[in-house]
Amino acid sequence: MRRALSLLVVVTALAGAVQAAPATQIGVVLAGSILDFWQAMSKGMHRAADDLHVELVIRSPSDGMSLGAQPNIQLSMIDYMVKSGVAGIVLAPEPLQDVATPISVAVPTVLVDRSSTDYNAISTVSTDNFAAGRAAALSLVPVLHKGARIAxxxxxxxxxxxxxxxxxxxxxxxxxxxxxxxxxxxxxxxxETEAQVRKVLTGDVGHLDAAFAPNETTAYGALHVIEEMPAGTRPRLVVFDWRPEFQDALERSMVYADIVQDPYRMGYQAVETLIAALEGHPPRPKVFVDVVTVTRANMNDPAIRAVIANYNR
Known part of the structure; x- marks a missing residue:
């Protein structure tokens, strides 16, 4: 009886040890956390972590902090994570200042959202941004003439x-x-962006036919400024990224077209790419995530709604 009880205790202890085994930890350093874009990307990363049974350690600077008051702050965050034992890092790299590059991080690193020559990375998961910029301009081709004035x-x-x-x-x-x-x-x-947009657009002499805002903050500022303009003087506005107010702006024709990325899917695939590499599967150097061009005419199409829904998961 005592022997059977002892065996039961040993089996129970072993089962507890297996359950308590720590999950693989993945470090994540983004370029901000406030923008809807970064929040949607974080949700995609957390879903991937749940599906792949890993833990995320996220340390991200305030939006824009790396470009202003605290340059190179991401390096301190990466150093902290490596010392804490993460198996790999997903990084949305901000530019470095006065540092010898490229930097080789001590663990495998996947870049997300943007490429960078500042780091030796095994893969980059992002939008094909040059092609997406072309898509933004191509949306205007049917309505602009040669010589149209553009901002x-x-x-x-x-x-x-x-x-x-x-x-x-x-x-x-x-x-x-x-x-x-x-x-x-x-x-x-x-x-500050909205103030600058107001300065340059309201200071322009002559009719402006169209304006392009290439990210969430510039789009937000441009929308506010253009809404204030008299109806007959508003340029067609093409924006990038998604915010809830952009839907209303599309419906009211304040935004002509919106090039919408899928940061949720981007975040998911970045974590998935890193985990696959850690398991011995060499990643592709570049992984592109598609964008959609959203207009008033197509904004209720199922494929468009599916991408927008990823911002609200």
Missing amino acids: VLRLAPNISSTTAREEGFLTVAREMGWRVVIAPYVGYQFR
């Missing part, structure tokens, strides 16, 4: 994703013979 509301000079979108848009503009009369950098903080 490109650039985000910042050192963000590879938005720079590629801007260049893609400008490529089509040159092909179509449009005149880009405004192309300033308007910044990445909501309030």
